[in-house]
Amino acid sequence: MLKAQNITVSLGKSEILHDVSFEAKPAQLTAIVGPNGSGKTTLLRAMTGDAEYSGTVELNGHDIKTARAWELASERAVLPQATPLAFPFTVLEVVRLGLNSGVTADKGGLVMRALRRVGLAGFEGRFYQELSGGEQQRVQLARVLSQVWEPVTDDTPRWLFLDEPVSALDIGHQLQVMQIAKDYADAGGGVVAVMHDLNLTAMFADSIALISEGRVLRQAAPEAVLQDELLSRAYQCSVRVNTPPADGTYLLPHAASFAAE
Numbered sequence: 001m002l003k004a005q006n007i008t009v010s011l012g013k014s015e016i017l018h019d020v021s022f023e024a025k026p027a028q029l030t031a032i033v034g035p036n037g038s039g040k041t042t043l044l045r046a047m048t049g050d051a052e053y054s055g056t057v058e059l060n061g062h063d064i065k066t067a068r069a070w071e072l073a074s075e076r077a078v079l080p081q082a083t084p085l086a087f088p089f090t091v092l093e094v095v096r097l098g099l100n101s102g103v104t105a106d107k108g109g110l111v112m113r114a115l116r117r118v119g120l121a122g123f124e125g126r127f128y129q130e131l132s133g134g135e136q137q138r139v140q141l142a143r144v145l146s147q148v149w150e151p152v153t154d155d156t157p158r159w160l161f162l163d164e165p166v167s168a169l170d171i172g173h174q175l176q177v178m179q180i181a182k183d184y185a186d187a188g189g190g191v192v193a194v195m196h197d198l199n200l201t202a203m204f205a206d207s208i209a210l211i212s213e214g215r216v217l218r219q220a221a222p223e224a225v226l227q228d229e230l231l232s233r234a235y236q237c238s239v240r241v242n243t244p245p246a247d248g249t250y251l252l253p254h255a256a257s258f259a260a261e
C-alpha cells in the first residue's frame with residue numbers, strides 16, 4: 001500500500017501542492033492525471049522522497065522519511081519525466097545503473113532481459129545520446145525495471161513510479177509500455193503512473209487521481225473520474241466521455257472554451 005496524507009509542497013515562494021492525499025494499492029495501476037503544471041510531477045517526487053514535503057508518505061506500511069536510501073531503492077524504482085545524461089553512456093551502462101549497485105553482479109542477465117522486455121534487444125552497445133527520444137524513454141524504463149524486476153519479494157510488493165512513461169512513444173510502443181506496467185501490477189506489484197493520454201488511462205488504469213491547481217479533485221475508479229463535467233472543469237475545455245458498445249472507453253476533445261485575451 002502507498003498512502004500519502006496531507007502533502008503540501010512549496011517550491012521557491014509558491015505553494016505547489018495544497019494538502020493532497022493520495023492512495024495506491026499493490027496489484028493495481030493507479031494513474032495521476034491533470035493539466036500541465038497542476039502538480040503531478042511534484043506529487044510523484046514527494047512520494048518518492050525526491051522533493052521536500054510536509055505530511056506523511058507510507059510505502060508498504062513504513063514512513064519513507066525514516067527509510068534508508070538503499071531500502072527505498074530496493075522497494076521502488078522511479079522513471080522521471082526527463083532524463084538528460086551529460087556523458088556518453090552506452091545503453092548497457094544506462095540500464096546497469098538500475099542494478100542496486102555498480103558492483104552487483106547482473107544475476108540472471110537482468111539487464112538484457114529488461115532490454116528485451118522494452119523491445120530494445122541489440123541496442124546495448126549504442127550510445128544513449130544517439131537514440132531517438134522514444135528509444136531513450138524505453139532505455140530508461142529498462143533501467144527502472146532492472147532495479148525492481150520481481151514485482152513481489154518476501155511477500156512485499158515493489159513499486160514502479162512512472163512520470164509520463166509514454167509521452168515520447170508512438171501508439172504501438174505506448175501500448176507495449178502500458179502493458180508492461182499492467183503486467184507488473186497483475187503480478188502483484190504496485191504501479192503509479194502520471195499520464196497525459198486519457199484514452200490510454202481509461203484502457204489501463206484501475207484507479208485515477210485527477211489533479212488541478214495543486215489539489216486532488218477526485219480519486220476513484222476510472223468511471224467515476226472520467227466524467228464530462230469534472231474533466232471539462234479540470235482541463236478548461238469541453239470534454240465528452242463516450243463508451244463504445246463493446247470496446248472500452250474513449251474520449252474526444254470537443255471544443256475549446258478559453259476566453260479570448
Ligand SMILES: Nc1ncnc2c1ncn2[C@@H]1O[C@H](COP(=O)(O)OP(=O)(O)O)[C@@H](O)[C@H]1O
Pocket residue numbers: 011012016034035036037038039040041042043
Ligand atoms: N523548481 C521549481 N520552482 C518553482 N516552481 C516550480 C518548480 N518546479 C515546478 N514548479 C511549478 O510547480 C507547478 C507544478 O509543476 P509540476 O508538478 O511539474 O506540474 P505537472 O502537473 O505538469 O507535472 C508548475 O506551476 C510549475 O511551474
Ligand SMILES: [Mg+2]
Pocket residue numbers: 040041042081163
Ligand atoms: Mg510533469
